[in-house]
Amino acid sequence: MSKHVPVLLKEVLELLQLKTGMNVIDCTLGDAGHAEKILEATAPYGKLLGIDADMEAVLRAKQFLYKNEDRVVFVRDNFVNLGSILEENNFGPANGILMDLGWSTPQFEDRGRGFSFLQPEEKLDMRFAGNEMKMSAADIVNELDFGRLVIIFKKYGEENLSKQIVKAIVDKRKEKRIETVGELVEIVLQVYRDKLKTEKEIPWIGGIHPATKVFQALRIAVNDELKVLEQTLPQAVEALAPGGRLAVISFHSGEDRIAKTYFKKQNGKILNIINKKPIVCSDEEGKENPRARSAKLRVIEKL
Ligand SMILES: C[S@@+](CC[C@H](N)C(=O)[O-])C[C@H]1O[C@@H](n2cnc3c(N)ncnc32)[C@H](O)[C@@H]1O
Structure with a gap:
């Protein structure tokens, strides 16, 4: 199972201005790539509260952080x-908080939850936290x-062919329930074939698979990601000590807009x-x- 590679690691560490003894919250533990370096920067006494909605992510993070386990509070x-x-957990106020949004590589590649359009046999689920969210992608x-x-x-998803894709979905589901990744990918590909008037294989456009946007949109909807972010930002600022910093990494214009507007x-x-x-x-x-x-x-700093 591939390990997630943390993004913007150097920039996050620099801008959080971490020092020995600081207490930090990682809201999105994932494979603990950022968390590991945060613990190094705050050693030997700084504590980390690490949160992830996904139990498997928490269990993996525990393994990756075993050397510093005594300084970490893990929360699922x-x-x-x-x-x-x-x-x-009687934790805080915090000197630094990180939110590295979205999914991690092992969730995308290996977990059998339908996050990736490259795993046709998987069920369309996409819930980070299993059955906790009411509706699956299917x-x-x-x-x-x-x-x-x-x-x-x-x-x-900012998908330009949204209407055509939904029409094809609605037609298909009259025949049978759409259950797998492969079924949904085929619907999207057929809409693109019709649009391009071809029966050939649809190429990845600019390195992006044609189903990328539809899959991103479904994941965001299933996990209610934008509303959750909106509701969390004020809580994160509240949790900071004066002078403490919050770093938010987003991967989608909707998420970035929410952080930008609130800040x-x-x-x-x-x-x-x-x-x-x-x-x-x-x-x-x-x-x-x-x-x-x-x-x-x-990145922001609390006054
Ligand atoms: C991009 S990964 C984090 C990667 C991590 N920074 C690293 O270096 O390995 C995002 C993680 O956040 C988790 N996540 C996403 N939304 C969440 C939420 N609302 N609450 C808790 N965890 C969430 C996902 O399960 C995933 O493990």
Whole structure:
């Protein structure tokens, strides 16, 4: 199972201005790539509260952080519950907080939960936290009406062929329920074939598979990612000590807009924006890790 490569690692560590003894919250533990370096920077006494909604991610993170386990509090929960998580664990105020949004490489590649359009036999599920979220991706695809599905693909995926794809989905599901990744990918590919008037294999466009946007949109909808982010940012700022910093890495314009808007609104009131423009990866990092190319980092400091 591949290990997730942390993005913008150097930039996050520099901008969080970590020092020995600091207490930090990692809201998105994943494979603990950032967490490991945060623990090094705050050694020997700094504590880390690490959260992930995915139990398997927490178990993997425990393995990766075994050397510093005594300095880590592991929590399996949604970061939208940050306020109560901190109360329950008597943790804080924090000197630094990291939110590295989205999915990790092992979730995408190996977990059998239908995150990747490259695993045709997998069930369309996409729930980070298993059955905790009410609707799976298959439930959304099969049960929402035409209009709501179009909004999801447009708003969360910025998919130009949203209407055509939803029409094809609605036609298909009259025959049978759409259950697998492969069935949905085939529907998307057929819409692209019709659009391009070809029966040939549809090429990846600019290195992107034609189903990428639809899959991204479904994942965001299943996990209610934008609302969760909106509700978490105020809790994260609240959890910081004065002078403490919050770093948010997003991979989608909807997420970045939420962070940008909230930080702008609160700028000079409860926080200072550290970087007006989002920080993006170096050419070198982009070459080594294609996922980093869509990452945007915003950092604020609590007043
Ligand atoms: C990009 S990965 C983090 C990678 C990590 N920084 C590293 O270096 O390995 C994002 C992680 O956040 C988790 N996640 C996403 N949304 C979440 C939420 N609302 N609450 C808690 N965890 C969440 C995912 O399960 C995933 O493991």
